[in-house]
Amino acid sequence: xxxxxxxxxxxxxxxxxxxxxxxxxxxxxxxxxxxxxxxxxxxxxxxxxxxxxxxxxxxxxxxxxxxxxxxxxxxxxxxxxxxxxxxxxxxxxxxxxxxxxxxxxxxxxxxxxxxx
Amino acid sequence: xxxxxxxxxxxxxxxxxxxxxxxxxxxxxxxxxxxxxxxxxxxxxxxxxxxxxxxxxxxxxxxxxxxxxxxxxxxxxxxxxxxxxxxxxxxxxxxxxxxxxxxxxxxxxxxxxxxxxxxxxxxxxxxxxxxxxxxxxxxxxxxxxxxxxxxxxxxxxxxxxxxxxxxxxxxxxxxxxxxxxxxxxxxxxxxxxxxxxxxxxxxxxxxxxxxxxxxxxxxxxxxxxxxxxxxxxxxxxxxxxxxxxxxxxxxxxxxxxxxxxxxxxxxxxxxxxxxxxxxxxxxxxxxxxxxxxxxxxxxxxxxxxxxxxxxxxxxxxxxxxxxxxxxxxxxxxxxxxxxxxxxxxxxxxxxxxxxxxxxxxxxxxxxxxxxxxxxxxxxxxxxxxxxxxxxxxxxxxxxxxxxxxxxxxxxxxxxxxxxxxxxxxxxxxxxxxxxxxxxxxxxxxxxxxxxxxxxxxxxxxxxxxxxxxxxxxxxxxxxxxxxxxxxxxxxxxxxxxxxxxxxx
Numbered sequence: 001x002x003x004x005x006x007x008x009x010x011x012x013x014x015x016x017x018x019x020x021x022x023x024x025x026x027x028x029x030x031x032x033x034x035x036x037x038x039x040x041x042x043x044x045x046x047x048x049x050x051x052x053x054x055x056x057x058x059x060x061x062x063x064x065x066x067x068x069x070x071x072x073x074x075x076x077x078x079x080x081x082x083x084x085x086x087x088x089x090x091x092x093x094x095x096x097x098x099x100x101x102x103x104x105x106x107x108x109x110x111x112x113x114x115x116x
Numbered sequence: 117x118x119x120x121x122x123x124x125x126x127x128x129x130x131x132x133x134x135x136x137x138x139x140x141x142x143x144x145x146x147x148x149x150x151x152x153x154x155x156x157x158x159x160x161x162x163x164x165x166x167x168x169x170x171x172x173x174x175x176x177x178x179x180x181x182x183x184x185x186x187x188x189x190x191x192x193x194x195x196x197x198x199x200x201x202x203x204x205x206x207x208x209x210x211x212x213x214x215x216x217x218x219x220x221x222x223x224x225x226x227x228x229x230x231x232x233x234x235x236x237x238x239x240x241x242x243x244x245x246x247x248x249x250x251x252x253x254x255x256x257x258x259x260x261x262x263x264x265x266x267x268x269x270x271x272x273x274x275x276x277x278x279x280x281x282x283x284x285x286x287x288x289x290x291x292x293x294x295x296x297x298x299x300x301x302x303x304x305x306x307x308x309x310x311x312x313x314x315x316x317x318x319x320x321x322x323x324x325x326x327x328x329x330x331x332x333x334x335x336x337x338x339x340x341x342x343x344x345x346x347x348x349x350x351x352x353x354x355x356x357x358x359x360x361x362x363x364x365x366x367x368x369x370x371x372x373x374x375x376x377x378x379x380x381x382x383x384x385x386x387x388x389x390x391x392x393x394x395x396x397x398x399x400x401x402x403x404x405x406x407x408x409x410x411x412x413x414x415x416x417x418x419x420x421x422x423x424x425x426x427x428x429x430x431x432x433x434x435x436x437x438x439x440x441x442x443x444x445x446x447x448x449x450x451x452x453x454x455x456x457x458x459x460x461x462x463x464x465x466x467x468x469x470x471x472x473x474x475x476x477x478x479x480x481x482x483x484x485x486x487x488x489x490x491x492x493x494x495x496x497x498x499x500x501x502x503x504x505x506x507x508x509x510x511x512x513x514x515x516x517x518x519x520x521x522x523x524x525x526x527x528x529x530x531x532x533x534x535x536x537x538x539x540x541x542x543x544x545x546x547x548x549x550x551x552x553x554x555x556x557x558x559x560x561x562x563x564x565x566x567x568x569x570x571x572x573x574x575x576x577x578x579x580x581x582x583x584x585x586x587x588x589x590x591x592x593x594x595x596x597x598x599x600x601x602x603x604x605x606x607x608x609x610x611x612x613x614x615x616x617x618x619x620x
Contacts, residue, residue: 094275097272
C-alpha cells in the first residue's frame with residue numbers, strides 16, 4: 001500500500017507542478033489545485049498508513065491510527081479549497097482586466113511605459 | 117493578567133468582524149473602530165513588552181490543553197517586541213488610510229484588522245502548525261488588500277503574488293508533514309527536545325524538511341532567489357497597505373530566527389545550526405542585488421521596495437551570524453527599518469499625489485505643492501534608511517558592523533557599506549530630481565490632509581525617537597537575544613509541569 005500511495009502522491013505533485021509552471025492562468029490554477037491535493041494526501045500519511053485503526057482511545061483496543069494528521073489535513077483542505085475559489089475568481093479578473101489569460105502578459109506594462 | 121497574551125489576536129478579530137456586519141456602512145464609524153482598535157492594540161502590546169521584560173517566558177494554553185498536546189501562545193521578549201512593532205506600524209498606516217485611500221474599494225479597514233490578527237498570531241504562537249494557519253490568515257487578507265482599489269497593474273501583480281504564495285503554502289505543509297512524521301510533535305519547544313534525541317536514520321529526512329521550511333520562510337522574507345515578486349507587488353499596492361507589508365517580510369525573518377534558533381539551535385545535536393552557513397551567503401547576495409536594484413529603480417515606490425530588500429539582506433546576515441551581539445543589533449535595526457520603510461511608502465504616495473501626471477516616477481516634472489514639508493520628510497527618511505548619523509539607521513548598522521568577527525568583516529563590511537552607498541546615490545538622485553529639477557508646484561494642488569500628516573509623523577518621526585531612546589531599546593534587544601539563544605529556558609518554561617502558565 002505504501003508504494004501505491006507514494007506513487008499516486010508523487011504523480012499528483014509532479015502533474016501539479018508541471019501545470020503550475022504553464023503560461024496561462026487556467027492551467028496554473030488547476031496545477032495549484034492538484035498540488036494541494038498531493039499535499040493533503042502526503043499530510044494524511046505522515047502519521048503512518050494504518051487501516052482499521054481506532055482514532056479515539058477506548059478500552060480493549062490496542063491498535064490505533066494517529067488522529068492528529070486527520071485534524072491537520074482537515075485544516076489544510078479547508079484553506080486549500082478557499083484559496084482555489086479565490087484564485088479562480090482572480091484568474092477571471094485577470095482575463096477581464098488585461099484582456100488576456102497569459103500569466104506574464106506584458107501589455108499592461110507597455111502601456112505604462114508609453115505614458116512616460 | 118494571563119489573558120493579556122491572547123488580546124493582540126482577539127482585538128483585531130473582533131473589530132474586523134464588527135466591520136463585516138454592515139459592509140457598506142458609513143465610512144466614519146469604520147475609521148473610528150479601526151483607529152480605536154489599533155490604538156488599543158498598541159496599548160496592549162506595550163503592556164506585553166513590560167510584562168515580558170521580567171524575563172519570564174509565559175504561555176497561554178488555549179482551551180487549557182496543556183503543552184505539548186494543546187496549542188499554546190508564547191510570550192517572550194522577542195514576540196512582545198514584534199507585536200508592539202506591528203501595532204505601531206499599523207497605527208501609522210491606518211491613520212494615513214483615513215485620508216481617503218480606504219474609500220477606493222470595499223471593506224479596507226475590516227481586511228486590515230484581519231491581517232493584523234494574522235501577523236500578531238504568527239508572532240505569538242508556539243505551535244508550528246498554528247504558525248501555518250496564521251500565515252494563511254495574514255496571506256488571505258493581504259491578497260485582497262493588495263488589490264484594494266483595482267487596476268490592471270494590481271491585478272497582474274496580485275495574481276503572481278497569489279500563485280507564488282499558494283505554492284509556498286503547499287511547500288509549508290509538506291515541510292510540516294515531514295517534521296511531524298519524524299519528530300511526532302508540533303509544539304516547537306517539544307520538537308526542539310525531540311530533534312536532539314532523534315534516531316540517526318531519520319536525520320536525513322528531518323534535514324530535508326528543515327531545508328524546505330527555510331525555502332518557505334525565505335519566500336516570505338524575500339531572500340535572493342525568491343525575492344522577484346516583492347518589488348512589483350509592493351510598488352503596486354496601495355500606500356497604507358505597502359506600509360503594513362513592510363512587516364510581512366519581517367514575519368518571515370522572525371520565523372527563521374525562531375525556528376532555527378529554537379528547534380535547530382545549539383541543542384539540536386547533529387543538526388545544530390546547520391542552515392546558518394547557507395543563510396550567510398544568500399543574505400549577502402540579497403544585500404548586493406538589493407543595492408543594484410535601488411540604483412535601477414525608476415519609480416519612488418519601487419526604490420523603497422528595493423531599500424526594503426537591502427534591509428532584508430542586512431537582517432538575515434545578522435540571523436546567520438547566530439550570536440548574541442548580531443541578533444541584538446538586528447532586532448534594533450528591525451524596529452528602525454520597518455517603521456522607516458513603512459513611512460517612506462506613505463511618503464512616496466503623498467509625493468506622487470501632489471505631482472499630478474508625473475506621479476511617483478523619478479522624472480523631472482511638476483513640483484510638489486508643499487516642497488518644504490515633503491522635502492523635510494524625504495530628507496529625514498532618506499538619511500535614516502541609508503544610515504547617516506544622528507538617525508536610528510546609523511546606530512543599527514554600526515551595532516551590526518561592530519558585532520562581526522574578523523573572519524566575517526571583509527564580506528559584511530564591504531557589502532553592507534556598498535549597498536548603503538548605492539542607497540545614498542539613488543536617494544540623492546531621486547530627491548534632487550523630484551524636488552529641485554521640478555517646475556513650480558501648483559499652489560491650488562492637493563495638500564497633505566491631517567490624517568496623512570499624522571501617519572507620516574508617526575512613522576518617520578519614530579526614527580529620531582529611536583535614536584534618543586537607543587539606550588533602553590538596546591538594553592531590551594540585548595536581553596531578547598540572550599533569551600532567544602537560551603533554548604533550554606524556553607523548553608523548560610513551556611514543558612515543565614510545575615510551572616503553571618495556562619489560565620483556564
